[in-house]
Amino acid sequence: MRSIALPRIGTAAAWREAARGLLSAGVRPEDVLWTWDGAAGDLFAEPAAPPAPSPALTVPKAFLEMANRVVWHSDPERFARLYAFLWRVRDDPRLMSARGDAGLERLRTMEKNVNRCAHKMKAFVRFRDLGADGPRRRFAAWFEPTHHTVEPTAPFFTRRFGDMDWVIVTRDVTARFEEGTLSFSEGQSKPDLPEDGAEALWGTYFRNIFNPARVKIGAMTSEMPRKYWKNMPEAQHIPDLIRTAEARARQMQDNAPTLPPLRAAKVTERLRGPGTGSTKA
Amino acid sequence: MWRRALDAAAQEHNVNIMPMTLQDKLAILSDAARYDASCASSGTSRRDSRDGKGLGSTEGSGICHAYAPDGRCISLLKILMTNFCIYDCVYCVNRVSSNVPRARFTPEEVVHLTTEFYRRNYIEGLFLSSGIIRSPDKTMEDMVQIARLLREREQFRGYIHLKTIPDAAPELIAQAGLYADRLSVNVELPTDASVAAYAPEKNPATIRDAMGDVKARRLASKDRSHTGKRPARFAPAGQSTQMIVGADGSNDAVILNHSARLYGDFRLKRVYYSAFSPIPDSSARLPLIKPPLMREHRLYQADWLLRFYGFGVDEITGVSAGGNLDLDIDPKLAWALAHRGLFPVDVQRAERETLLRVPGFGTKTVGRILTTRHHRTLRYGDLQRMGAGLKKARPFITLRDWSPGALTDSADLRARFAPSPEQLSLF
Ligand code: SF4
Numbered sequence: 001m002r003s004i005a006l007p008r009i010g011t012a013a014a015w016r017e018a019a020r021g022l023l024s025a026g027v028r029p030e031d032v033l034w035t036w037d038g039a040a041g042d043l044f045a046e047p048a049a050p051p052a053p054s055p056a057l058t059v060p061k062a063f064l065e066m067a068n069r070v071v072w073h074s075d076p077e078r079f080a081r082l083y084a085f086l087w088r089v090r091d092d093p094r095l096m097s098a099r100g101d102a103g104l105e106r107l108r109t110m111e112k113n114v115n116r117c118a119h120k121m122k123a124f125v126r127f128r129d130l131g132a133d134g135p136r137r138r139f140a141a142w143f144e145p146t147h148h149t150v151e152p153t154a155p156f157f158t159r160r161f162g163d164m165d166w167v168i169v170t171r172d173v174t175a176r177f178e179e180g181t182l183s184f185s186e187g188q189s190k191p192d193l194p195e196d197g198a199e200a201l202w203g204t205y206f207r208n209i210f211n212p213a214r215v216k217i218g219a220m221t222s223e224m225p226r227k228y229w230k231n232m233p234e235a236q237h238i239p240d241l242i243r244t245a246e247a248r249a250r251q252m253q254d255n256a257p258t259l260p261p262l263r264a265a266k267v268t269e270r271l272r273g274p275g276t277g278s279t280k281a
Numbered sequence: 282m283w284r285r286a287l288d289a290a291a292q293e294h295n296v297n298i299m300p301m302t303l304q305d306k307l308a309i310l311s312d313a314a315r316y317d318a319s320c321a322s323s324g325t326s327r328r329d330s331r332d333g334k335g336l337g338s339t340e341g342s343g344i345c346h347a348y349a350p351d352g353r354c355i356s357l358l359k360i361l362m363t364n365f366c367i368y369d370c371v372y373c374v375n376r377v378s379s380n381v382p383r384a385r386f387t388p389e390e391v392v393h394l395t396t397e398f399y400r401r402n403y404i405e406g407l408f409l410s411s412g413i414i415r416s417p418d419k420t421m422e423d424m425v426q427i428a429r430l431l432r433e434r435e436q437f438r439g440y441i442h443l444k445t446i447p448d449a450a451p452e453l454i455a456q457a458g459l460y461a462d463r464l465s466v467n468v469e470l471p472t473d474a475s476v477a478a479y480a481p482e483k484n485p486a487t488i489r490d491a492m493g494d495v496k497a498r499r500l501a502s503k504d505r506s507h508t509g510k511r512p513a514r515f516a517p518a519g520q521s522t523q524m525i526v527g528a529d530g531s532n533d534a535v536i537l538n539h540s541a542r543l544y545g546d547f548r549l550k551r552v553y554y555s556a557f558s559p560i561p562d563s564s565a566r567l568p569l570i571k572p573p574l575m576r577e578h579r580l581y582q583a584d585w586l587l588r589f590y591g592f593g594v595d596e597i598t599g600v601s602a603g604g605n606l607d608l609d610i611d612p613k614l615a616w617a618l619a620h621r622g623l624f625p626v627d628v629q630r631a632e633r634e635t636l637l638r639v640p641g642f643g644t645k646t647v648g649r650i651l652t653t654r655h656h657r658t659l660r661y662g663d664l665q666r667m668g669a670g671l672k673k674a675r676p677f678i679t680l681r682d683w684s685p686g687a688l689t690d691s692a693d694l695r696a697r698f699a700p701s702p703e704q705l706s707l708f
Contacts, residue, residue: 100666123344127401139400160338162330163436164400180333198397204304205398208311209359210349213558213572219352223345234347234403241350249571252559260378267367267377271482 001033006079008037009151009173009184012071016064019083020053027051029087034079060096063089066111072118072148073110081107117147122156124228125168128196136179137164142190142231150175151184158182199233206234212245213252301384307394309384313364313375314410316560317467318523318553320345320356322405322440325462325518335436336396339462343405343440357408357442358398362386362424366412370469370480371567372528374560375412381562385414388427395431399439406440406462407431413446421449421457428460440518447483447491454491458498463518463550466491468543471536475529479566492547495520499548519550526580527573528557534604537583537594544588554580579606586613589644590637609699614640617677618695624677625685628664629654639677641670673698 004018022032067082075081085103089095095104127139139161143150150168154175157166167176172187220238229235322343329338345354363385364375374381386394395407409427413420424443431437442463445454458464466488470476473485495516502515522543524536540552558572583606586592590613600619601607607615617624617640626635628650636647649667653659661683665671676688688694 100663105666119344123346125402129401137400141402156338156340159329159331159340160402161336161400162333162338163336196401198401201304201307201394202398202401202403204307205311205358205360206347206349206355208308209315209355211315211351211353211558214351214556214574216352216574217350220348220350223354224348232347238350245350249559252561252563255562258380258562261380264369264378268369271367 001031002027003033003035004079005038006034006036008148008186011036011148012068012152015071015079015082016067017053019067019086020057021051022083023086023090024054024057025051029080029084032080032083034083036076036079039076059086060089060093062096066107069111069114069152070107072114072152074147075110078110081110114147114149114152117145118149118153120228121145121149121153124224124232125157126232127166128193129198130194132165139164139166140191140193141166141168142193143168143170144227144231145170145172146227148172154182154184203234203237207237207241210241210245212241212248215242215245217242303390303394306384306386306390307360309382310361310364310386311359312561313361313381313412314359314408316374316555316558317359317408317410317444318353318555319442319465319521319551320354320359320408321463321518321521321551322356322442323518324550325440326514328438330436330438335438337399337406337437337439339405339438339440346403346405356405357440358395358404358406359408360386360391360394360410362391362409362411362420362427363414364412365414367415368413368480368482370483371564372469372479372525372557372560374562376564378564379562388423388430391427392430392435395439396435396437399437404439406437406442408442408444410444411446417446417448418450418453421446421453425453425456425460428457432460442518445491445495447488449491451494454494455498458495458502458515459513461516463521464495464516465521465523466495467523468539469523469525470529471524471526471531471539472529475531479529489546492520492522492543492549496547520547521549521551521553523553523555525557526554526577528567532598532604533576533580533583533606534594534598536580537587537598540584541587541594552584554584575608576606579608579612583612591634592616592638610695611640613638614673614698621689621694624689625679626677628659628678628680639674641673641675641677643668643670 002022004022006014006018063086067086070078070082081103085107088103095101098104121143125141125143127141130138130140132138150170150173154168154177157168157175158177161177162180165178167174169188169191171189174185174188176183176185229238322339323341325339327340329340330336343356345356347355349355361375363383364381365383365385366373366375367377369376369378391407391409395404398404399406409424411420411424428441428443431441441461442465443457443461444465444467445457447466454464468485468488469480469483476483476485498515499519502512504512524539526536536554543549543552554577556572556574556577557567583597586597587594596616597612598604598606600615606612617638626639628636633647633651636642636650637644646664646667646669650659650664653663653667658681661671661680664674664680675683676685676694679685
């Protein structure tokens with residue numbers, strides 16, 4: 001039994017390197033024990049640096065793309081599952097496009113989970129202004145991802161927020177972008193971030209863009225599951241919006257039409273010409 | 282001459298209002314914007330700010346940063362520049378004859394809100410529309426000014442959608458398209474007669490001219506000149522429009538025929554349908570109904586069939602009474618039920634066009650069927666994995682291990698799909 005220890009930061013590259021080595025040395029999947037971030041492995045497994053990969057090794061490109069996502073899944077079995085499939089796909093590359101292979105389907109599902117988690121991270125991270133002393137504005141966010149998606153998703157934030165410094169803190173990994181350089185460090189517990197006045201404005205927007213005449217709560221929660229709400233400033237308004245929606249919608253219907261303000265007739269007459277009904281403004 | 286009078290009228294307004302905070306203005310001007318259905322921020326050119334000299338990025342598909350309890354995606358800061366308006370469109374909360382509170386952002390305020398919201402990752406960008414103040418040109422000028430400040434001074438590289446004022450001068454539209462990702466002009470109502478009746482200051486011919494102008498400029502911006510130089514991109518995410526459903530008496534056939542014409546004539550990216558919904562301080566001339574949300578939903582489905590499934594308007598609207606879509610079942614299923622003689626379809630052999638007509642088969646599923654059936658014989662379980670909606674498809678297909686038997690022609694087939702009347706009353 002061989003034990004391969006993978007690091008929390010840089011997991012994808014380390015797994016790939018290890019898997020290439022094991023595969024070149026012909027180590028069978030059942031003889032590998034994968035551990036991650038110093039987790040206790042099997043006491044009887046021999047800790048070993050993975051064997052050096054042979055340079056000629058090739059695998060289907062589609063597998064690499066999939067593996068690069070699956071390694072970030074929270075399932076502790078992810079590395080073993082990937083290697084087990086890699087072992088088979090090396091002999092039969094067509095397996096990669098087969099439908100109905102249980103091992104592949106499981107991996108595809110995990111890939112989807114990670115993609116969805118990354119997508120929600122791009123959507124739901126909320127920065128707070130830290131105030132700046134230098135020319136670059138500084139922002140920070142606390143986020144709770146379901147999978148280990150901070151590292152693979154951070155480049156998105158560097159492309160988007162290129163002219164500011166920012167940090168995204170999670171229990172898992174912390175991503176930091178300063179002076180145009182991205183770096184990762186160990187996760188942290190939730191920091192105390194300063195109040196940000198923009199959140200009240202954003203809440204106002206959220207309350208008013210909602211149309212109480214068309215409540216569809218299921219459509220909201222399927223796309224924005226409740227687990228994300230506590231870190232989104234606008235979500236605190238949701239219960240109140242739902243509670244009052246029906247009454248507000250009814251009131252709009254019940255309100256008797258009002259008389260137009262006096263100036264209206266003047267404006268309209270100027271536009272249409274007295275009694276002509278012309279349509280050109 | 283009338284212009285001066287309107288100026289005076291607008292000023293008279295302004296004196297009447299108390300000084301407002303940014304909060305107050307935002308409340309009024311986002312409330313007024315929520316009747317625009319579009320919040321799309323996809324399909325524009327790729328940009329980023331890796332150079333450290335600007336803010337923002339766009340990459341293919343836009344992101345929904347939040348969802349409101351109405352189930353709608355919040356992707357853009359969707360606001361009006363002002364809800365003062367000199368027009369009197371009956372269905373609109375901003376019409377001159379309404380008593381809603383009025384507000385007006387300065388260009389700087391809009392720029393501030395957009396960039397500060399963007400920096401906190403609340404939004405993908407800005408969707409700006411406006412009531413018409415003083416004149417169409419003045420209004421459009423201010424909107425262009427906002428877009429210019431964002432792009433040039435703030436180096437903002439996020440998404441901008443401007444709702445153009447159809448009566449504005451063509452030069453202003455030309456500028457707008459250089460800063461905006463998307464331009465839209467709302468046709469508002471399905472027929473010229475309805476526009477004349479409910480939006481008397483608007484002119485359907487002018488609206489069409491504006492859309493034709495945008496289309497022409499987009500085409501021109503794609504041509505290389507003889508020197509091989511590419512002109513500046515013009516509204517790279519295309520143009521769209523919106524029609525209000527349920528305010529006038531138009532049936533679905535009229536609405537969809539209009540959409541088909543718009544897609545054809547102006548190469549629109551999207552036609553949005555907005556269920557007419559009660560507005561604060563509504564006009565006595567309009568029905569105060571619950572918004573016809575199911576009808577809106579069916580129209581979107583039908584619109585999809587027109588664009589991606591090879592259906593014609595008459596086929597879709599011809600199978601139900603009065604030219605309106607069946608509210609209980611989706612339009613493709615309704616069509617299939619009315620053409621049972623064409624089913625069941627042999628999934629292993631049928632042509633793409635035929636497969637696209639099977640209820641429960643989407644374009645993706647059909648694509649997967651076509652690639653996989655080259656290699657091997659398809660089974661029922663394969664379709665499941667390919668994402669087919671088999672509950673709907675079952676009566677209409679045959680496979681090596683599946684035959685619907687008498688199901689296709691059974692008398693109660695429609696009833697199996699239509700919801701019971703009690704459920705229906707929920708809408
Ligand atoms: S022009 Fe008509 S639809 Fe537009 S804001 Fe004014 S009243 Fe409303």
